Amino acid sequence: xxxxxxxxxxxxxxxxxxxxxxxxxxxxxxxxxxxxxxxxxxxxxxxxxxxxxxxxxxxxxxxxxxxxxxxxxxxxxxxxxxxxxxxxxxxxxxxxxxxxxxxxxxxxxxxxxxxxxxxxxxxxxxxxxxxxxxxxxxxxxxxxxxxxxxxxxxxxxxxxxxxxxxxxxxxxxxxxxxxxxxxxxxxxxxxxxxxxxxxxxxxxxxxxxxxxxxxxxxxxxxxxxxxxxxxxxxxxxxxxxxxxxxxxxxxxxxxxxxxxxxxxxxxxxxxxxxxxxxxxxxxxxxxxxxxxxxxxxxxxxxxxxxxxxxxxxxxxxxxxxxxxxxxxxxxxxxxxxxxxxxxxxxxxxxxxxxxxxxxxxxxxxxxxxxxxxx
Numbered sequence: 001x002x003x004x005x006x007x008x009x010x011x012x013x014x015x016x017x018x019x020x021x022x023x024x025x026x027x028x029x030x031x032x033x034x035x036x037x038x039x040x041x042x043x044x045x046x047x048x049x050x051x052x053x054x055x056x057x058x059x060x061x062x063x064x065x066x067x068x069x070x071x072x073x074x075x076x077x078x079x080x081x082x083x084x085x086x087x088x089x090x091x092x093x094x095x096x097x098x099x100x101x102x103x104x105x106x107x108x109x110x111x112x113x114x115x116x117x118x119x120x121x122x123x124x125x126x127x128x129x130x131x132x133x134x135x136x137x138x139x140x141x142x143x144x145x146x147x148x149x150x151x152x153x154x155x156x157x158x159x160x161x162x163x164x165x166x167x168x169x170x171x172x173x174x175x176x177x178x179x180x181x182x183x184x185x186x187x188x189x190x191x192x193x194x195x196x197x198x199x200x201x202x203x204x205x206x207x208x209x210x211x212x213x214x215x216x217x218x219x220x221x222x223x224x225x226x227x228x229x230x231x232x233x234x235x236x237x238x239x240x241x242x243x244x245x246x247x248x249x250x251x252x253x254x255x256x257x258x259x260x261x262x263x264x265x266x267x268x269x270x271x272x273x274x275x276x277x278x279x280x281x282x283x284x285x286x287x288x289x290x291x292x293x294x295x296x297x298x299x300x301x302x303x304x305x306x307x308x309x310x311x312x313x314x315x316x317x318x319x320x321x322x323x324x325x326x327x328x329x330x331x332x333x334x335x336x337x338x339x340x341x342x343x344x345x346x347x348x349x350x351x352x353x354x355x356x357x358x359x360x361x362x363x364x365x366x367x368x369x370x371x372x373x374x
Contacts, residue, residue, distance in 0.1 A: 016089035032160035039310035044102030050083030060110035131155035157360035168340035178248040180374035191364040200226040201262035207277040208255035209284030214247025217277035254284040258332040272323040330359035
């Protein structure tokens with residue numbers, strides 16, 4: 001059954017207080033929020049806005065946009081209660097999962113888009129310094145080599161998530177028209193299952209959007225009874241559930257891939273997950289589109305892309321925590337693909353690349369993607 005209003009509020013209160021939902025044991029979801037504290041800035045702004053909304057204070061441009069967006073996923077009438085719980089937590093001192101730049105704000109002070117823009121340079125430095133964030137020039141990697149490193153994989157297991165920005169020098173092209181790109185989920189390899197009671201049943205949830213407004217979001221079918229050191233192939237059809245992305249890209253594609261372990265949740269859980277992924281796809285379209293206006297400093301643009309992905313997925317994680325049993329989220333990764341990187345990836349053997357999803361004891365898998373450009 002989907003969570004009730006009381007359960008959603010309880011989950012929020014527990015995360016704000018730092019109290020594990022299971023006595024004495026921090027869950028994967030709780031660790032993910034804590035480890036990625038700098039990226040939770042929009043979560044803080046949302047809760048600050050919810051508190052201001054509950055007091056009848058006028059909201060800023062950013063606050064209103066967040067309330068409107070999240071109000072489509074979480075019942076709007078519950079948001080003032082979220083805000084009240086947030087203010088009560090703030091009164092007890094720093095909150096381990098939220099930046100103090102937000103929690104220290106007086107209730108009377110709103111947080112604007114201009115405030116966020118001013119905070120971004122410091123946030124970019126903080127996010128890109130984390131070991132679970134990589135900006136990669138794929139032209140510098142041999143086509144037969146894996147792109148992920150051991151150091152990055154270790155950070156994935158620790159942080160529960162990772163961000164990878166893939167770039168390459170511009171290539172000579174006959175046409176500068178948008179690319180027709182297909183990124184297909186080809187197969188997965190289970191390095192190690194979760195060792196939890198019962199069978200491991202794995203599925204994937206994805207969301208992606210490009211700067212031509214092409215977008216996709218879905219969850220795959222489940223792979224049942226997944227065993228360690230075993231291969232599993234995605235059904236090769238032209239159904240949308242096979243493709244991370246199948247559309248046009250001018251310069252940028254933004255994507256989120258999540259590896260989940262299935263539980264006994266009913267349709268309400270999966271509907272909430274699909275709604276959250278659909279919303280993120282819209283956000284990914286906006287992110288990809290805005291990159292075209294971010295100047296010509298490609299290194300700076302890539303770093304900003306990584307930071308923006310971090311805060312966008314930080315908000316997505318919080319929403320999933322309120323709506324779903326996100327303890328079953330094994331590992332998640334966010335990707336940014338430049339036009340040149342997509343072309344370069346498509347030229348690898350079979351257009352194939354592989355990406356590690358190490359849940360730090362909750363399951364460890366390689367996902368193989370195949371990229372094709374028409």
